[in-house]
Amino acid sequence: MFTTDRLFLRGFEDGDADKLIALHNDAKVQRFITNEPIVPRPAKYKEDLKKWAEACTLYLTLILRETGEFVGQCSITVQEPKNRDGFFGIALHPKFWGKGYGTEASKFVVGYAFEALGVQRVSLGVFEGNKVAILLYKRLGFKEEGRKRRCNWVEGHWEDMIHMGILDDEWAAMHRDEDRLLQSSLAAM
Numbered sequence: 295m296f297t298t299d300r301l302f303l304r305g306f307e308d309g310d311a312d313k314l315i316a317l318h319n320d321a322k323v324q325r326f327i328t329n330e331p332i333v334p335r336p337a338k339y340k341e342d343l344k345k346w347a348e349a350c351t352l353y354l355t356l357i358l359r360e361t362g363e364f365v366g367q368c369s370i371t372v373q374e375p376k377n378r379d380g381f382f383g384i385a386l387h388p389k390f391w392g393k394g395y396g397t398e399a400s401k402f403v404v405g406y407a408f409e410a411l412g413v414q415r416v417s418l419g420v421f422e423g424n425k426v427a428i429l430l431y432k433r434l435g436f437k438e439e440g441r442k443r444r445c446n447w448v449e450g451h452w453e454d455m456i457h458m459g460i461l462d463d464e465w466a467a468m469h470r471d472e473d474r475l476l477q478s479s480l481a482a483m
């Protein structure tokens with residue numbers, strides 16, 4: 295299990311499937327994580343979420359250290375090892391939005407991907423309407439690398455998918471002064 299200032303970041307546990315489906319079934323969250331129709335997911339979708347979590351290179355459930363509450367999840371998936379390209383994803387329960395937890399978890403996980411998973415770039419996709427996420431990624435040093443135009447019909451308008459990425463040397467230059475890994479710990483559960 296990893297720790298940051300306010301979060302535990304641990305691997306997938308069976309009970310997480312119920313929390314994850316509730317997270318994905320929140321329309322405010324679903325709106326930002328898929329370009330499929332925003333619909334309630336059936337109970338069997340839990341199996342898909344479990345398979346997805348197990349297929350990630352690094353899947354982490356985020357737990358609030360103070361209360362033990364489920365905050366959300368984040369992940370890194372390295373699809374083609376030779377390219378050392380980790381795809382980053384994150385989703386938090388709306389109750390925890392705007393309190394800096396997204397920044398705290400993303401910074402740890404992206405840093406861990408560079409320093410421990412050995413990726414040379416981290417990639418992500420974000421819908422253009424997701425202003426909070428775009429701001430967060432830019433603050434961490436991600437750059438826009440391209441757009442898939444009008445790929446999502448949502449809330450009565452079209453949105454582009456913005457592809458963003460950061461390279462290992464860019465991350466090191468931005469974050470070399472931070473003693474991030476020392477603030478975290480890796481311990482067996």
Ligand SMILES: CC(C)(COP(=O)(O)OP(=O)(O)OC[C@H]1O[C@@H](n2cnc3c(N)ncnc32)[C@H](O)[C@@H]1OP(=O)(O)O)[C@@H](O)C(=O)NCCC(=O)NCCS
Nearest residue numbers: 323326384385386391392393394395396397419420426427
């Ligand atoms: C995107 C997400 C991970 C961000 O996490 P978060 O904990 O809410 O974000 P943080 O609080 O760490 O930081 C958000 C920043 O945006 C700012 N912000 C908050 N509300 C804002 C708004 N309405 N418009 C613009 N900026 C806003 C915050 O002030 C903060 O900036 P600051 O640190 O300079 O003050 C989270 O909102 C989430 O899970 N959303 C739903 C799923 C999702 O969008 N996932 C990402 C898909 S690419």
